[in-house]
Amino acid sequence: MADATLRLDALDEEGRAALRRLIVTLADSKRLMGIRYSDWLLGAPSIETGIAAASMAQDEWGHARLLYAMLKDLDLDPLVLEHDRAAAEYASIGALDEPFPDWAAVVAAMVVVDGALSAMLRSFAGGSYEAARGRVPKMLAEEEFHGSLAAAWYRRLASAAEEARTLLAKATQAMLPPALAWLGAADAPAEAMVEAGVVAPAGARLERFRSDVGALLAEAGVDVAAVRPATDWDASRGRTEGAPDEEAVERARGDRNRALFVE
Numbered sequence: 001m002a003d004a005t006l007r008l009d010a011l012d013e014e015g016r017a018a019l020r021r022l023i024v025t026l027a028d029s030k031r032l033m034g035i036r037y038s039d040w041l042l043g044a045p046s047i048e049t050g051i052a053a054a055s056m057a058q059d060e061w062g063h064a065r066l067l068y069a070m071l072k073d074l075d076l077d078p079l080v081l082e083h084d085r086a087a088a089e090y091a092s093i094g095a096l097d098e099p100f101p102d103w104a105a106v107v108a109a110m111v112v113v114d115g116a117l118s119a120m121l122r123s124f125a126g127g128s129y130e131a132a133r134g135r136v137p138k139m140l141a142e143e144e145f146h147g148s149l150a151a152a153w154y155r156r157l158a159s160a161a162e163e164a165r166t167l168l169a170k171a172t173q174a175m176l177p178p179a180l181a182w183l184g185a186a187d188a189p190a191e192a193m194v195e196a197g198v199v200a201p202a203g204a205r206l207e208r209f210r211s212d213v214g215a216l217l218a219e220a221g222v223d224v225a226a227v228r229p230a231t232d233w234d235a236s237r238g239r240t241e242g243a244p245d246e247e248a249v250e251r252a253r254g255d256r257n258r259a260l261f262v263e
Helices: 013-038 047-074 078-083 101-127 130-158 160-182 188-195 204-216 246-252 255-260
Strands: none
Touching: 013 047, 013 101, 013 188, 013 246, 047 078, 047 130, 078 246, 101 130, 101 160, 101 204, 130 160, 130 204, 160 204, 160 255, 246 255
8 A cells, every 4th residue: 555664753743643543542442352352251152262252352462562562653651551541541442332241242343343453454554654564464364363253153143043143233233333433534633644654545444344344244134334434533532432431441451450560
């Protein structure tokens, strides 16, 4: 996508703020995705699936750490962002704000939320920011396992009894609007990243995501092309309005083990 490497010293303050916002939304979303997967280590439908959830949680937290580390280039301390922010400051995708109530919601998130994150990361990896070009491809390689598991479980629930299919469709419909709003953001900071060659235009990102998941979601009766993005946009954080639940953020910050932090 990009023909040249982005020079951070050539970005004005608005450009640097836009890049910070992009990285923080990705990192926070990965952090919360890991929390939500970890909730199902013991509650998954089988031991094997619980082990897979543990593996995915570990991947997401590793990805988050790599993304937070990029912020050093922008004069931000990753430790402060990881351990010292209130829930209202988190920039994670709104679909991750509440715990997943059932396994159908976990599966929907694997496809919708993890899929949206992967779509943005593919765009980021192909852009002009050298740190993303170097670090993100490894994340995407690990996400291939998530995608395979997600597709298998989604098809399984979509063809199961009516209750499972209904829960799956309901969760999918609820998660799509905030995910689409984030992936398709075209406000000033998002457009600054497009102009700098850091990511592809919003329309291209959305088109790729809809193409990636459309046929799969249709198996549960969900038409992704008919779902509109949420409109309650918070430009300061680069996400829809709202915040993750406090308990999840306490876990993400490591509040209970703060005295044991070793970096």
